[in-house]
Amino acid sequence: LGTIIHYLVSGQLGWFGLTIACVVPGYVAQLLSILWFRADGHPPSCWLLVLHLLQLGLWKRYWDAVRMAAEASGGACAGEVLMQHGDVCVLRLLEALLQSLPHLLLQAYVLVEVDPVGFVPGVSAGLSLLSLAWALVSYSHFTCLLKPGHLCPPAASILCLLLWRAGMLGTRVLALVLFTRLYSFWVLAVAGVHWLLMAFWLVAQQTDIVAQPCRWRLFNCLVGAVYIFCYISVRPGPSKHRVAVFYAVS
Numbered sequence: 001l002g003t004i005i006h007y008l009v010s011g012q013l014g015w016f017g018l019t020i021a022c023v024v025p026g027y028v029a030q031l032l033s034i035l036w037f038r039a040d041g042h043p044p045s046c047w048l049l050v051l052h053l054l055q056l057g058l059w060k061r062y063w064d065a066v067r068m069a070a071e072a073s074g075g076a077c078a079g080e081v082l083m084q085h086g087d088v089c090v091l092r093l094l095e096a097l098l099q100s101l102p103h104l105l106l107q108a109y110v111l112v113e114v115d116p117v118g119f120v121p122g123v124s125a126g127l128s129l130l131s132l133a134w135a136l137v138s139y140s141h142f143t144c145l146l147k148p149g150h151l152c153p154p155a156a157s158i159l160c161l162l163l164w165r166a167g168m169l170g171t172r173v174l175a176l177v178l179f180t181r182l183y184s185f186w187v188l189a190v191a192g193v194h195w196l197l198m199a200f201w202l203v204a205q206q207t208d209i210v211a212q213p214c215r216w217r218l219f220n221c222l223v224g225a226v227y228i229f230c231y232i233s234v235r236p237g238p239s240k241h242r243v244a245v246f247y248a249v250s
Contacts, residue, residue, distance in 0.1 A: 002120065002124070003103075006120040022102040023055075023099060025102065026055055026098055027055070029092075030095075031052075034052055034057065036087060058091055058092055061084070061091065065081065069081050082145060085142060089138045090139065093135045093138070100132045104128035104129055104173055105176065108174065111125055112174075112177050113181050129173070132169060133165035137165055143233065172229050176191070191228055195224050198224040198228070199220050199223075199224030200224075201224075201227075201249075202220040202223055
């Protein structure tokens with residue numbers, strides 16, 4: 001919001017419009033959150049719809065998860081708390097990939113190409129990078145909680161994982177921005193080849209998260225696009241070999 005106001009006040013209407021365009025995909029996560037509320041037997045009220053319209057629906061889910069965890073007296077509600085936590089982690093990751101990632105790419109390009117000393121684009125890009133890295137860490141933490149006999153990782157390991165994710169994403173985004181600066185639209189060809197390779201690799205792994213054939217193809221295409229920037233484990237079981245192959249290829 002601060003970045004949008006900055007571009008509007010400074011008269012940079014082109015970047016103003018593109019920044020607003022980066023906000024729109026985030027409503028996919030908000031819409032999915034409303035549908036999940038309805039599927040859970042909680043018809044969305046007007047107040048809840050307003051919160052999602054203001055893109056505060058996931059904050060409401062965080063609040064519900066924290067309140068439920070505080071009210072849980074024993075292990076009876078542990079499964080429900082875990083599911084609440086899982087819903088918000090998945091939705092937050094989707095929102096970060098659809099909204100924070102395009103915003104990060106745009107502000108990084110403005111910072112490199114247009115305004116190298118721009119304070120607002122720099123802070124906005126940094127916060128977007130932190131938001132995306134934290135969403136990935138939260139999702140990884142949730143998948144660890146699903147494993148039987150799991151151990152809750154200490155804060156130091158969470159911090160190291162956050163720094164690793166931020167560094168990995170930052171270098172990839174910077175590489176794409178610099179490539180775009182030098183070769184313009186050729187970056188689309190490079191990203192397209194990478195996307196196809198990752199999508200075919202996912203198909204070869206026979207991921208069975210989605211059962212319907214049409215949705216299964218769409219899922220592989222979407223995750224293949226995400227793999228341009230980072231690795232997300234979409235299959236149960238040890239993933240060290242898949243991670244090694246991913247980083248060896250990309």
